[in-house]
Amino acid sequence: MRARHALADLLEANAEHVIEALVPELEQIRAWATGAGARVTTDKLLAEATRLGRLLPSCLRSAEPEVTCFATDVSEPTHGQRWRPALFAAIMHSIWRTVVVKQGAVWSEAVVCRLRQDCARHLSILLGLTADGYARGLEALLHRQADEHLRLSSACFTAQEAEMRRIAQDVHELVAQVLAAAHYRAESAQRLLQDDGTPAATEMKEAQTLIGCALSHARDIILDLRPMVLDRLGLQAAIQGYVDRLQRDGRMCVDFQGNGYARELSPEVEAHLFRIVRSAFSHLILPSGARRADVSLSLDDDRASLVIQADACPPGDLPDDPLVDAIRSQALALIRQRVELFGGALQLDAGSQACRLEVTAPVGDGTL
Numbered sequence: 001m002r003a004r005h006a007l008a009d010l011l012e013a014n015a016e017h018v019i020e021a022l023v024p025e026l027e028q029i030r031a032w033a034t035g036a037g038a039r040v041t042t043d044k045l046l047a048e049a050t051r052l053g054r055l056l057p058s059c060l061r062s063a064e065p066e067v068t069c070f071a072t073d074v075s076e077p078t079h080g081q082r083w084r085p086a087l088f089a090a091i092m093h094s095i096w097r098t099v100v101v102k103q104g105a106v107w108s109e110a111v112v113c114r115l116r117q118d119c120a121r122h123l124s125i126l127l128g129l130t131a132d133g134y135a136r137g138l139e140a141l142l143h144r145q146a147d148e149h150l151r152l153s154s155a156c157f158t159a160q161e162a163e164m165r166r167i168a169q170d171v172h173e174l175v176a177q178v179l180a181a182a183h184y185r186a187e188s189a190q191r192l193l194q195d196d197g198t199p200a201a202t203e204m205k206e207a208q209t210l211i212g213c214a215l216s217h218a219r220d221i222i223l224d225l226r227p228m229v230l231d232r233l234g235l236q237a238a239i240q241g242y243v244d245r246l247q248r249d250g251r252m253c254v255d256f257q258g259n260g261y262a263r264e265l266s267p268e269v270e271a272h273l274f275r276i277v278r279s280a281f282s283h284l285i286l287p288s289g290a291r292r293a294d295v296s297l298s299l300d301d302d303r304a305s306l307v308i309q310a311d312a313c314p315p316g317d318l319p320d321d322p323l324v325d326a327i328r329s330q331a332l333a334l335i336r337q338r339v340e341l342f343g344g345a346l347q348l349d350a351g352s353q354a355c356r357l358e359v360t361a362p363v364g365d366g367t368l
Contacts (some may be wrong), residue, residue, distance in 0.1 A: 003111050004118055008057035010099045017052045022049055022094045028091060033083035049091060051137045052126050059122040069176070085133045088123055089140035095119065109282050154341050161226070161271050168225035171218055179215040186211055220245075229273075235270040236297055239277055241294060248280065252291060259298040269361055273306055281359055283331035285310045290355070299363065306359045335359075 011018065026045045033040050100112060120141075124134045136356065186208040193201040222228070223245065230238035236258040243254040265273070285293055285308070293310040332348070335357075339346045344361040 003115060004060050007099070007115050007119070008060040011060070011095065014099050015048060017098045018091075018094050019046075019049060019053055021098050022090055024114060025090045025094075029083055029086045032086060038083050043112065045083065045087060048087065048127075052091060052123065055126055056119070056122060059126065060118065084127045084129055085137035085143070086140060087146055088120075088127055088129060088134075088137035091123060092116075092137075093144045093148070096145075133148050150341060153337060157272070157338070157341065161268075163294045165226040165231075168222045168228070171222050171225070172228075176215060176218040176222065179211055179218055183208065183211045183215055220360075224278075230271065230274055231267070235265070237275055238270075238274050239295060242274075242277065242281075251286060252293060254293045254295060257294075257296045259296060265304055265361060265363065269342045272342055273359065273361065276306070276335050276338055276359055277308065279331045280308050281333055283327050284357075285355065287328070288355070302363055304361045304363055306361075308357045310355045 024048065026049070029045055030040060030042045084223040095328050096116070103122070119139065120134075124137065127133075129137060186204060190201065190204045190208055193204055223241070227238050227241060229241055240256055241260070243256045246252055246254050281293070288310070290310040293308065295309075296305075296307045298305045298307075336346055339359055342361055344359055347356075351357045
């Protein structure tokens with residue numbers, strides 16, 4: 001009850017923002033409704049949304065209303081009511097986007113769910129929706145929320161990639177190059193000392209070794225953040241470089257086959273696929289203790305296919321750690337989210353003999 005009253009207060013205080021966020025969508029609703037045979041103008045939709053905005057807070061503060069409590073003109077033919085579910089979905093979406101999301105730290109998920117149900121029920125009564133119209137309105141709302149989720153996720157991943165690229169560039173220019181120069185100077189100094197066994201020669205050799213290690217770590221950090229080869233040469237070269245590192249470090253044996261892949265995907269999709277490869281090895285395959293893996297990247301007429309297959313962990317060697325399990329679950333969720341963003345498909349088969357992950361990406365769409 002208290003949360004419902006708080007929502008009513010927020011709606012009254014933010015009524016202008018709710019309507020302002022709704023205005024760009026009213027013309028789309030009018031155009032769609034006109035095409036469906038309904039006679040409605042943008043001004044009528046705006047007036048109806050404003051009316052609902054004034055009535056909804058008082059409804060939320062009242063007891064459970066009867067349908068007959070609110071007089072709504074439903075004298076139009078049935079086809080003329082088709083704009084009402086669309087307006088219902090748009091208002092609900094605007095309320096959640098401009099009011100409720102700001103209270104995420106205050107209201108629990110259960111409270112938010114209950115408020116959504118109450119708000120939807122009152123709003124549907126005010127709009128005079130039938131059960132069928134209410135169902136269509138909820139379906140439209142779910143589609144809107146899914147689209148909004150994809151848009152925000154895409155923007156988040158894009159910003160993350162841009163920031164990782166910037167940090168990698170800074171590490172390369174401000175750290176790695178300085179360490180490389182220091183390593184060459186230490187090497188020259190050691191040659192001048194001619195390794196004569198003096199303390200100075202010994203210290204210089206140690207310094208050279210330490211600088212070399214720091215330089216190697218700096219380059220590994222750059223590769224983990226954003227390998228420059230991904231931007232310059234593309235996905236195939238980036239994956240090849242990554243699996244070469246795995247083998248060079250002795251972590252596992254990996255065979256990579258780039259079966260005729262050409263740079264047909266957008267840079268954003270290539271970045272997602274490379275992150276999927278890294279996440280699959282870092283959080284799913286390497287922690288399982290697998291000894292060998294095969295990676296293939298191929299291109300058909302209308303899709304690119306990435307397949308990762310690893311040998312199963314020997315019996316009894318699989319670590320039983322809740323933290324590792326949680327990391328695996330989170331990694332899989334992020335992989336699925338990335339695949340969803342570029343409209344691809346994911347297949348994951350984890351059997352007793354092997355683990356197989358296949359991702360397909362549509363070719364020809366340069367946007368996410």
